[in-house]
Amino acid sequence: MKNIIKTYLVPIAAIAIISISTFSSCSKDEYYIDGGKANPKFDGTVMQYLESDPKFDTIAQIVKLAGLEETFTKEDITFFAPTDEVVRRTIGLVNTNLPNLSGRLNQRLFSANKDTIKVLSDVPSSIWRKYLLGYVMKGKFVLKDFPQLDPDLRQLFPGGFYFGYNGDLYNIGVVFNSANGVKYTGYRQLSFAFMPDPSNPSNRTTGAVATSDVQPSNGVVHVLALRINDRIGDSITDYNSSIFGMNDDFSREVILSK
16 A cells, blocks of 8 residues: 655646536537637546545545545546645645645644555545545536536526535536636636535635536546635635545544544
8 A cells, every 4th residue: 555645746736627528618518728619528437546646645545545536437527626635635644744634634643643645545445535535426427517607606507506525515507717807708617515504505625627518438527626825717716626525524533533
């Protein structure tokens, strides 16, 4: 088992906001990047896609530890995929002087005189399963399947509300970014918000999608961006969007399991 405390050679934080499908014109339903046509299809399953990309090495291991390999291989799913960097930031290092986002779980375990997380299997499989399924929807949904969302005009463009694989509620929509100061004329980008309390819709953790519409044989993968500031383009991003589980519940459950 690979140790999750490792240095990634390609920093994820330098993500350019690229979507296989979002750089098309408003009137065309084709896939463009910098004017060149791109193929969104991946010749393999969702599981094989994760295993083929170094930035999902840790996520692929978590899928197996969670007992979800069959789900990611045989079922039709849409996966809003966090990268390995999200897991690294969540678990982190012990006695770090880095900002609070780094090392929060291991630092809390260390402070509580409990065993820290050294390898992924130190976290119970049931916890990995619960929180990984929080990023999964049943069925295949590409960007064009979601309604428009404007985070500043939700009463007009609220996006859509969807239930995830494990019953969690999400607010998902397409943000039409501005271009040259003109609203809705720029590239289109998915916004993915976890809503822990359906009775309180204002309580949400929102993340932006960096790459959308990767299409393996049994599903769709939308890669979540790391939070850089309060906005990525016109999409709002929250602090907890770069924490595994998109809130503090994952860390709390791991601590209680020790």
